[in-house]
Amino acid sequence: MNKQPRQRIVLKVGSALIAPDRQGCSSRYLLAIAQFIVRCRAKGIQTILVSSGSIAAGAHRFPLKPGSEANSPEAQVVLKKAMAAAGQTEMMATWDKFFDFPTAQILLTHGDLRDRERYLSIRETVFTLLDHDILPILNENDTVTTDALKVGDNDNLSAMVAAAADADTLVICSDIDGLYNKNPHLHSDAELRPEVNKIDAAIYAMAGGSHSDVGTGGMRTKIEAAEKASSHGIDTYIVNGFKEESFNALLSGRNPGTLFRASETPLQERMHWLTHTVRAQGEVIVAADEEMDSAKNCAELSSNEVLEVKGNFAAGDTILLRSDDGTCLAKARSNYSSSLLSFIAEQEDPELADSFTDSLGGIVSEKDIALLSKTPQLEK
Ligand SMILES: Nc1ncnc2c1ncn2[C@@H]1O[C@H](COP(=O)(O)OP(=O)(O)O)[C@@H](O)[C@H]1O
Numbered sequence: 001m002n003k004q005p006r007q008r009i010v011l012k013v014g015s016a017l018i019a020p021d022r023q024g025c026s027s028r029y030l031l032a033i034a035q036f037i038v039r040c041r042a043k044g045i046q047t048i049l050v051s052s053g054s055i056a057a058g059a060h061r062f063p064l065k066p067g068s069e070a071n072s073p074e075a076q077v078v079l080k081k082a083m084a085a086a087g088q089t090e091m092m093a094t095w096d097k098f099f100d101f102p103t104a105q106i107l108l109t110h111g112d113l114r115d116r117e118r119y120l121s122i123r124e125t126v127f128t129l130l131d132h133d134i135l136p137i138l139n140e141n142d143t144v145t146t147d148a149l150k151v152g153d154n155d156n157l158s159a160m161v162a163a164a165a166d167a168d169t170l171v172i173c174s175d176i177d178g179l180y181n182k183n184p185h186l187h188s189d190a191e192l193r194p195e196v197n198k199i200d201a202a203i204y205a206m207a208g209g210s211h212s213d214v215g216t217g218g219m220r221t222k223i224e225a226a227e228k229a230s231s232h233g234i235d236t237y238i239v240n241g242f243k244e245e246s247f248n249a250l251l252s253g254r255n256p257g258t259l260f261r262a263s264e265t266p267l268q269e270r271m272h273w274l275t276h277t278v279r280a281q282g283e284v285i286v287a288a289d290e291e292m293d294s295a296k297n298c299a300e301l302s303s304n305e306v307l308e309v310k311g312n313f314a315a316g317d318t319i320l321l322r323s324d325d326g327t328c329l330a331k332a333r334s335n336y337s338s339s340l341l342s343f344i345a346e347q348e349d350p351e352l353a354d355s356f357t358d359s360l361g362g363i364v365s366e367k368d369i370a371l372l373s374k375t376p377q378l379e380k
């Protein structure tokens with residue numbers, strides 16, 4: 001970590017470190033990580049742990065019988081939820097054994113993080129725990145989450161937690177030294193990237209998926225996490241969690257892996273939340289020549305400029321403003337439901353359409369708009 005004293009760090013630990021043999025939790029690699037947490041606290045650095053591994057820890061409780069229906073993809077999803085439920089308690093108990101200070105469990109879904117009220121409540125809880133020197137240990141609530149509600153990987157979850165907790169450093173512990181120019185498990189000539197100052201398509205092109213059977217992240221989700229965190233002013237490291245030297249290096253201000261440098265112009269907290277944490281519930285398509293390059297212009301969007309309304313959303317949900325050439329323009333809180341907006345946008349008579357917006361107000365509000373980059377891209 002950089003020379004200047006760091007005040008708050010989020011540490012993400014992957015499944016392969018928690019249950020390397022898939023036979024329940026093992027302290028084999030966790031002792032060095034626990035000692036790192038203790039040493040951080042001794043230096044006055046507050047620490048938050050995002051720990052994967054509930055599924056990996058619980059998997060051995062569910063031996064698969066050959067040919068059973070549990071081999072179907074649907075059954076596998078249900079089984080993983082049960083594994084997570086069984087493994088979560090074992091994982092928490094394993095961490096708790098290392099410390100002579102208390103730990104606290106926070107299980108989240110993306111549904112919690114994209115709801116502003118619940119997001120602020122989580123943030124408040126984390127701050128209260130830190131104020132009382134209690135180590136928050138967070139994980140996705142795999143047992144109850146659904147495709148619509150889940151973050152899906154703890155790399156991205158750890159970045160959202162780091163933003164919510166106003167951390168200044170995110171350390172993602174992986175089973176590899178850092179980001180290579182290609183997957184080192186597949187290419188013997190792969191080279192480690194020590195620093196990344198700008199995350200772009202070329203960086204994403206380096207990343208492949210996970211090779212482990214219980215991990216879900218792979219390198220792509222780590223880059224997504226680094227993009228979220230660095231845009232919030234958070235230095236993000238990918239380090240090899242299997243090497244004690246990684247943690248010694250961090251504590252002495254050296255970079256043992258890949259450092260994604262924090263943006264010099266971080267997004268304001270609410271804008272960051274809107275841009276990187278909230279998932280759009282629908283889309284509003286406008287013509288590519290519409291001037292949507294400022295929050296003010298977006299807020300002046302009128303119903304007769306709406307070409308199409310996609311998805312089902314309620315008033316208050318977040319939508320994606322996209323031009324008809326595919327460019328993501330902005331994410332914004334919609335003041336209209338998708339059905340009402342579709343009805344208004346379909347009115348042939350622009351004066352009738354305007355009479356609705358005149359009485360109900362703008363489609364989106366200027367204070368709830370986060371402009372996105374002006375290049376055609378898939379929404380992350
Ligand atoms: N460009 C890359 N650089 C490094 N690792 C990569 C890259 N592309 C794909 N990978 C794979 O991503 C894995 C790390 O992600 P993951 O499997 O989620 O592990 P963990 O759960 O320990 O974080 C590496 O072991 C490697 O197989």
Ligand SMILES: N[C@@H](CCC(=O)OP(=O)(O)O)C(=O)O
Pocket residue numbers: 013014015016051052053054055056084139140141142152153154155210214215216217218
């Ligand atoms: N919530 C899941 C996390 C899965 C996950 O992100 O795993 P990994 O890619 O090993 O960090 C679990 O506890 O198993």
